[in-house]
Amino acid sequence: MSALRAALALVLAAVAIGPAAQPSTLALDAPLGDGPVYRVAIDGMIDNALAAYVDRALDDAAADSAALVVFDIDTFGGLLDAADQIRKAILSSPVPTVAVIDRNAASAGALIAYANDKIVFVPGASMGAATAVNQTGEYAPEKIQSYTRGLMRATAEATGRDPRIAEAMVDETIDVPGVSPEGELLTVSSDEALRLGIADAVLPSVDAAVEALGAAENAQENHAATRAERVLRFLGSPVLASLLLMMMMGGLYFEIQTPGVGFAGGVALVGAALFFAPHYLLGLVESWEIALFAVGVGLLLVEVFVTPGFGVFGIGGIVLVLGALLVALVPNVGFDFPSDGEIARATTTLAAALVLLILLTVSLGRLLPRSERLNRLVLAPELSAASGYTSADTAADLVGQTGRALTGLRPSGTAEIAGRRVDVVSEGPFVSPGASVEVVRSRGSVVVVREVA
Structure with missing residues (x-):
């Protein structure tokens, strides 16, 4: 009975530890220094502004002689050119890097994760579906797909991972036995990533990853984007x-x-x-x-x-x-x-x-025009003469009256009619100053005159 209990205890201990506690696979190739651990968030849409921020974070970590840079990744992807810029910055970083996938590393996020020295999954996280698409969600041309496959393959080879599995996240024609049959893009869960060698460990949090790497005693620097960024x-x-x-x-x-x-x-x-x-x-x-x-x-x-x-x-x-x-x-x-x-x-x-x-x-x-509050910004009704609207300055009462031109009419000018100084327009040729004129018609504020003997 005691032997049975001991065996059961060993089984339960193995289940409790599970695949998450694997310090041997998570250990970096070189021992960590005494510098701080930089924690950098890669979340939201992958864009050029994020790429510029990651560049600065890696430069700051190198300048501070950081022991480790931990990327907390939770993204559904974004721009391929921005992801490629981040990928190249991580691959060329003199400071060791670890990606902790907290929930999602889809599309461009998968490319970024592959560039790190180590990859840690949080239970329930997923990674994959890295096919390039346009803004409408349709597949990009084969030229772009080929380039994306090449990026994933080259990044996996640079970090010592299976390039064919990385390509399967871009190309659905690649068959990954037991995981992704031909015709389906590869997206892996935390357990699948561990089994396929994509993940180096499955741990509950970023803190657990830092502790498993032996950097818990190092100073922790939560690097953040500036307000301007x-x-x-x-x-x-x-x-x-x-x-x-x-x-x-x-x-x-x-x-x-x-x-x-x-x-x-x-x-x-x-x-x-x-x-x-x-x-x-x-x-x-x-x-x-x-x-x-x-x-x-x-x-x-x-x-x-x-x-x-x-x-x-x-x-x-x-x-x-x-x-x-x-x-x-x-x-x-x-x-x-x-x-x-x-x-x-x-x-x-x-x-x-x-x-x-x-x-x-x-x-x-x-x-x-239909809004009671906003129709003050536009002239909604038509102010036509048929509706009773007229010019504020009318001269209909001057029709038939005579006067004299105060200025030459070429054809417009000024005349005195019925004791009023009126702007007028000559109906015919030039009218010299002082000539007698008669109002022949009035159209709104326009008074038309002609010279009379």
């Missing part, structure tokens, strides 16, 4: 970029439709500043792109104030403005543009903003 990340998000595009284009359109410089021009200026400034600071927009946009706006202003109508300046201004906005949405280096996929994504964003602007304009045009 958070603002830049907010302003640089694709959704807000689309709204700012609407602000710019809508403001320019309504400013062109109205004389002078007013509220619409201010809205366009604010939208341009909020769009270009964060993208420029993040290195996503270059100086020549901003200059191109400014020249386009300048041509539109010339069209409005110097050469009224719509001609070469107007067309050129529109082409330059839209072209500048398009290249600003593409992560180019100088005049070296990326693949057609990125250009197509930028074109889709710009086109979506234009469509939304048109729909918003049409909707407001119908809504404002």
Whole structure:
């Protein structure tokens, strides 16, 4: 009986420990130093602002002689180019890195996780489904898919993991026996990741991972984005970029439709500043792109104030403005543009903003006159003469009366009629000053006269 109890106790102990406690597999290749442990969160959408933040965090860790950088990952993915920038920064980091997947490392998040020296899963976490898609959720062209497969394969090889399993997260034609049959993208749970050699351990938290690595006694540095970085990340998000595009284009359109410089021009200026400034600071927009946009706006202003109508300046201004906005949405280096996929994504964003602007304009045009609170902003009723509306300054009582021209009528000028000084228009040729005139008709405030002998 005692032998049976001892055996049962060993079984229960093994179940209690489970696959989570594996310090031998989680141990780093080199002993940890005495420096601090940097904890960096990778959450939300993977974008260029996050990539810039991760670069800074790794630089700070290296400068501080950190013993370890722990990435707390919880993301459903984002931009491939931003994920690649983060991947390269982690792979080249002189400080050991560990990814702790807290719930999700989907799509671009899986690529980032693979770049770390060690990967720890929290129970219930998942990772995979890294196929590249466009903004509508459709699969990107094969050229982009091939590049994504190559990134996953190269990253897995660099960190000593099975490259075929990494590729299966991008390519559904790869069969992973017992996990992901052909025709399904690979997404692994914590236990599957441990069994397949993706995860080095399954632990309940980031603290448990730090303790298992033997770094619990080191100083803990919770690295956080600065306020400026958070603002830049907010302003640089694709959704807000689309709204700012609407602000710019809508403001320019309504400013062109109205004389002078007013509220619409201010809205366009604010939208341009909020769009270009964060993208420029993040290195996503270059100086020549901003200059191109400014020249386009300048041509539109010339069209409005110097050469009224719509001609070469107007067309050129529109082409330059839209072209500048398009290249600003593409992560180019100088005049070296990326693949057609990125250009197509930028074109889709710009086109979506234009469509939304048109729909918003049409909707407001119908809504404002019907709203009791907002119809003060527009002239809802038609103030026609048939409805009893007339000009505040009418001269119908002057018809048939005579007077004399005070100035020459070329054809307009001033006359004295019935003791009143009236602005008049001559019906015929030039009328010299002092000539007798007769009012032949009055149309609102316009008084038409002709010379009489």
